[in-house]
Amino acid sequence: MIRKKEVLVLLLAGGVGSRLNILVQNRAKPAVPFAGLYRIIDFSLSNVMNSGLTKVGVLTQYKPLSLMNHLGTGEAWDFTGRSRGVKILPPRTGSRDSDWYKGTADAVRRNIDFIEANPTDEVLILSGDHIYHMDFDAMIEYHRSKKADVTIGMMVVPKNQIHQFGAGITDRFNRIIGWEEKPKEPKSNLASMGIYVLDRKYLLNALARNKDDVDFGMHIVPWAIDNDNVFAYPFYGYWRDVGTIQAYWEANMDVLRRDSGISPQKWRIRTNVEVEGGAADRAPARFGNKARVVNSMISAGCNIKGRVENSVLSPGVVVEEGAVVNNSILFTDCHIGRNATIDLAILDKKVSVGEQAVVGAGENFKLANLLKPTHLYTGITLIGKGAQVPAEQTIGRNCVINSYIREEAYPEKVMEDGVSLFPDGEMT
Amino acid sequence: MILAGGRVDELNVLTYYRPKSAVPFGGFCRVIDFSLSNLMNSGIEQVAILSQYRNYSLINHIGTGAAWDMIGRYRHVSILPPFTASEGGEWYRGSADAIFKNLDFVQYHEPEDILILSGDHIYRMEYQDMIAYHHEKNADLTIAFTRVPQNDAHRFGVAAIDDEDGARGGRIEGYWEKPMDPESDWVSLTVFCFKPDVLYRALEENQSSQSFEFGRDIIPLLLRQNCRIYGYKFCGYWGYTRTVEEYWQSNMDLLGEKPRIDLEQWGIRTNLEHRGIRDFQPALVGDEAFIENSMIYNGCIIEGMVKNSILFPGVQVGKGAVVENSVLFFDNVIGCNCRLNKVVADVNSTYGEGTVIGPEPGGPLPKVSVIGWNNQIPDQTIIEEGATIYPNLKNGAWLRHVKAGEVLR
Numbered sequence: 001m002i003r004k005k006e007v008l009v010l011l012l013a014g015g016v017g018s019r020l021n022i023l024v025q026n027r028a029k030p031a032v033p034f035a036g037l038y039r040i041i042d043f044s045l046s047n048v049m050n051s052g053l054t055k056v057g058v059l060t061q062y063k064p065l066s067l068m069n070h071l072g073t074g075e076a077w078d079f080t081g082r083s084r085g086v087k088i089l090p091p092r093t094g095s096r097d098s099d100w101y102k103g104t105a106d107a108v109r110r111n112i113d114f115i116e117a118n119p120t121d122e123v124l125i126l127s128g129d130h131i132y133h134m135d136f137d138a139m140i141e142y143h144r145s146k147k148a149d150v151t152i153g154m155m156v157v158p159k160n161q162i163h164q165f166g167a168g169i170t171d172r173f174n175r176i177i178g179w180e181e182k183p184k185e186p187k188s189n190l191a192s193m194g195i196y197v198l199d200r201k202y203l204l205n206a207l208a209r210n211k212d213d214v215d216f217g218m219h220i221v222p223w224a225i226d227n228d229n230v231f232a233y234p235f236y237g238y239w240r241d242v243g244t245i246q247a248y249w250e251a252n253m254d255v256l257r258r259d260s261g262i263s264p265q266k267w268r269i270r271t272n273v274e275v276e277g278g279a280a281d282r283a284p285a286r287f288g289n290k291a292r293v294v295n296s297m298i299s300a301g302c303n304i305k306g307r308v309e310n311s312v313l314s315p316g317v318v319v320e321e322g323a324v325v326n327n328s329i330l331f332t333d334c335h336i337g338r339n340a341t342i343d344l345a346i347l348d349k350k351v352s353v354g355e356q357a358v359v360g361a362g363e364n365f366k367l368a369n370l371l372k373p374t375h376l377y378t379g380i381t382l383i384g385k386g387a388q389v390p391a392e393q394t395i396g397r398n399c400v401i402n403s404y405i406r407e408e409a410y411p412e413k414v415m416e417d418g419v420s421l422f423p424d425g426e427m428t
Numbered sequence: 429m430i431l432a433g434g435r436v437d438e439l440n441v442l443t444y445y446r447p448k449s450a451v452p453f454g455g456f457c458r459v460i461d462f463s464l465s466n467l468m469n470s471g472i473e474q475v476a477i478l479s480q481y482r483n484y485s486l487i488n489h490i491g492t493g494a495a496w497d498m499i500g501r502y503r504h505v506s507i508l509p510p511f512t513a514s515e516g517g518e519w520y521r522g523s524a525d526a527i528f529k530n531l532d533f534v535q536y537h538e539p540e541d542i543l544i545l546s547g548d549h550i551y552r553m554e555y556q557d558m559i560a561y562h563h564e565k566n567a568d569l570t571i572a573f574t575r576v577p578q579n580d581a582h583r584f585g586v587a588a589i590d591d592e593d594g595a596r597g598g599r600i601e602g603y604w605e606k607p608m609d610p611e612s613d614w615v616s617l618t619v620f621c622f623k624p625d626v627l628y629r630a631l632e633e634n635q636s637s638q639s640f641e642f643g644r645d646i647i648p649l650l651l652r653q654n655c656r657i658y659g660y661k662f663c664g665y666w667g668y669t670r671t672v673e674e675y676w677q678s679n680m681d682l683l684g685e686k687p688r689i690d691l692e693q694w695g696i697r698t699n700l701e702h703r704g705i706r707d708f709q710p711a712l713v714g715d716e717a718f719i720e721n722s723m724i725y726n727g728c729i730i731e732g733m734v735k736n737s738i739l740f741p742g743v744q745v746g747k748g749a750v751v752e753n754s755v756l757f758f759d760n761v762i763g764c765n766c767r768l769n770k771v772v773a774d775v776n777s778t779y780g781e782g783t784v785i786g787p788e789p790g791g792p793l794p795k796v797s798v799i800g801w802n803n804q805i806p807d808q809t810i811i812e813e814g815a816t817i818y819p820n821l822k823n824g825a826w827l828r829h830v831k832a833g834e835v836l837r
Binding site for chain 1: 454455456685691692695696697700706707708709710711712713714715717718719720721722723724725726727734738739740
């Protein structure tokens with residue numbers, strides 16, 4: 001039988017991404033919509049497809065339903081066929097009940113039977129959380145040419161950001177000779193992108209060594225650096241961890257700018273348009289007689305009668321006459337009533353904004369959300385899935401309107417900056 | 429059974445490389461999507477398409493039929509091209525001959541009713557209502573009719589329908605195919621519902637004739653035999669689109685506050701795999717763009733002005749360019765400072781900087797100019813109204829100035 005060199009891909013898609021606040025109330029972080037038509041995980045999956053890799057396991061854990069719907073058969077990424085496939089790997093308990101994955105290595109260890117059932121030369125481990133374009137095939141070639149045991153995708157980041165990452169120190173052959181996980185005072189600015197190529201046997205041995213090694217960055221990688229051949233694969237280009245509302249908003253705005261280096265279409269990013277609410281069955285976007293659209297992304301099925309500026313609109317968004325949408329991200333099937341104003345806001349699916357309402361009022365961008373000051377502190381207001389905003393309602397900056405809130409739940413016509421509204425009408 | 433074979437000469441360069449049914453329409457779909465979506469929305473999912481003219485584009489478009497949910501154990505769409513037989517074999521000699529040559533396919537499915545329709549028209553129809561009327565009347569044949577201005581009726585099949593069921597329909601007393609002097613303004617939509625045995629017999633008898641068309645031959649034959657033929661009256665929008673002007677007008681009917689054609693309300697589906705349009709990102713609208721009363725699909729990049737126009741996936745409009753009253757098919761690239769007024773542009777052309785097609789906007793609407801596919805129009809070219817540019821022009825064939833109504837080959 002002909003056997004060519006093969007690589008198994010394990011995509012870690014279980015992350016809660018809790019700093020994305022209500023955007024991850026009903027879905028895992030990789031399933032959060034991005035750039036109008038896509039989900040965050042589309043970038044990793046499309047990179048896998050465009051690298052010619054065809055065997056993928058997606059490790060899920062947190063709220064996997066939306067993600068599973070989106071993956072479907074994997075046909076959107078050409079993963080259907082006799083020798084190809086994408087498998088959803090739901091979490092399994094270990095010997096005890098109710099122990100969730102304790103880290104990236106733990107997650108892979110508990111799916112070791114999947115690795116054993118798909119014997120390949122190498123295993124590529126990556127996360128479904130990032131926006132980037134990368135040729136894994138080149139990285140695998142690099143891994144082979146270096147005769148490495150482990151190769152880690154790494155890129156240079158600003159010194160003040162390195163504390164969020166694993167940081168590596170390399171010699172002149174790109175061999176990693178030092179490692180710090182999330183260092184307070186970094187010695188290097190070379191950050192791990194959480195992309196690992198490992199020889200399959202090496203991976204199995206490393207996982208078998210010590211059951212308390214639950215994380216690649218914290219345990220497996222430092223041990224390997226001390227004992228074996230670990231190389232850095234340098235990446236240059238656009239790469240974002242959109243794990244915070246601010247980073248998520250900025251990356252969406254980057255798509256509007258020609259010089260930002262991100263282009264889903266040029267990157268050949270694929271998405272599943274067949275899922276409910278997706279792009280299939282949508283007519284071309286309609287622009288009315290009084291529409292004014294500037295520097296924006298407009299998906300099929302939108303109906304624009306008002307003004308839209310510096311914004312990203314998913315399919316089926318309606319902007320009525322006199323309404324103004326600025327610096328905002330609107331998910332599928334939002335409806336913005338006549339003369340309403342949306343400024344610096346992210347609206348989840350099927351949000352309905354009444355006539356004359358203002359979302360993002362006033363100039364006080366600095367008063368952070370009172371409940372989650374680390375989530376919202378630059379002025380962005382969030383409105384959850386299916387929520388209603390009553391006519392003539394005013395909502396300030398850094399506010400959160402939780403999912404499915406009805407008009408009746410609003411206790412007063414003006415919501416101050418930094419306030420969160422809950423379904424029972426409670427404001428915090 | 430969808431009749432989708434015709435080229436329609438009047439559509440000129442648009443049907444140079446594809447049958448009329450595969451001509452793009454409405455900013456993302458094809459003409460035949462209206463018939464296919466009507467069938468899907470009527471729950472009729474055993475479908476065959478008869479096609480013999482340049483059907484590569486059509487075959488590509490139909491794909492597996494999954495776009496219209498016509499894939500499953502009891503649902504399918506088959507394309508039936510002409511074939512050779514042990515003795516000879518030949519092209520379809522007409523619409524009736526096409527069905528006759530595929531009677532084995534039809535009979536294999538043991539149909540209770542046979543619906544035959546043209547894949548060339550723009551309309552939304554619930555076929556089940558017509559089939560219910562057909563059963564109610566115990567008709568041998570029921571034909572859908574719509575009303576057109578009397579002076580236009582000579583272009584169609586015209587029927588005299590009695591008042592048996594008022595606005596719903598009635599028995600057909602007379603039928604004339606493209607009469608010089610029409611006696612009625614009810615014209616055939618080319619939607620026929622047959623009792624199978626009546627169809628089989630009529631097609632058999634028609635074989636000894638010299639002409640093989642439903643309108644010209646089969647309907648008069650059945651009328652002569654006193655068969656029960658009923659007219660089902662249809663009152664909705666019907667786009668016939670047999671000339672470039674009509675085709676342009678039907679596209680314009682998609683625009684406005686209350687469009688006469690509402691793609692989403694009509695439930696129109698298309699095959700997003702065809703030309704890979706599912707892979708386009710959302711339309712990008714630039715800093716200096718201005719878009720008014722238009723439809724724009726994913727994959728467009730708009731830096732200039734677009735008014736009263738329909739842009740298919742992948743169209744780019746450069747800075748300073750003005751596109752008005754136009755229909756631009758897939759992947760046309762309009763250079764900076766171009767001015768297009770009332771243009772129907774087939775796929776994959778580039779328009780060099782400063783190209784002007786049609787008169788300055790603002791005046792009375794000019795004649796439509798038609799640009800064939802895969803052209804590279806040189807910078808500063810001037811094309812006057814009503815011109816026709818053939819597909820795939822060699823660079824040497826271009827003129828700096830194409831006069832009104834001129835045909836450039």
